[in-house]
Amino acid sequence: MSTFQLIQGVIIGVVVLASLYVAFRKLLPKTSTRVMAGVSASLNHDGRPGVLRTIGKKLQPASASGSCGDGCGSCNSCGPAPAAKNDAQPLTFKSRQ
Template identity: 45%
Template structure:
């Protein structure tokens, strides 16, 4: 196997892995965050070396910052505004008779 073919396979594997990570973060963000936190916890163990510690701090997911940009939704102010009081959010279902031909 030539060196060019090995480089081509390495680039393809990197692109496929990056798109898999991107899809996972888009479609299952909580699962991706949990996996990222588990990887960071493994790398941040005291018996690990300095490089693994730095990599663990880099990989560690960010916590909720408390502003409306992080999407945590704990305060309830980031979503749509609530319906005005007295207004009903449900609408009645109306059945109409068929028209005769």
């Protein structure tokens, strides 16, 4: 195996892992928040080295502020979403000239 093939394999692996991470965060947001909170909590224990604690703090997901504007939907205090108006307009076709 040449050096080029080794570097190429590492770069492709990093790109694939980054793509999986982005897809995981986009498609499963609640699950990814739970997983990141668990990893953060396991790294941010007393007695861990400072580097691991710093990584744990950086991985900790942002918590919802609890205001009605953050869109968390966890407290149901915002009420039901307003019904969308029926602003349907008829289609009009114009002939070509």
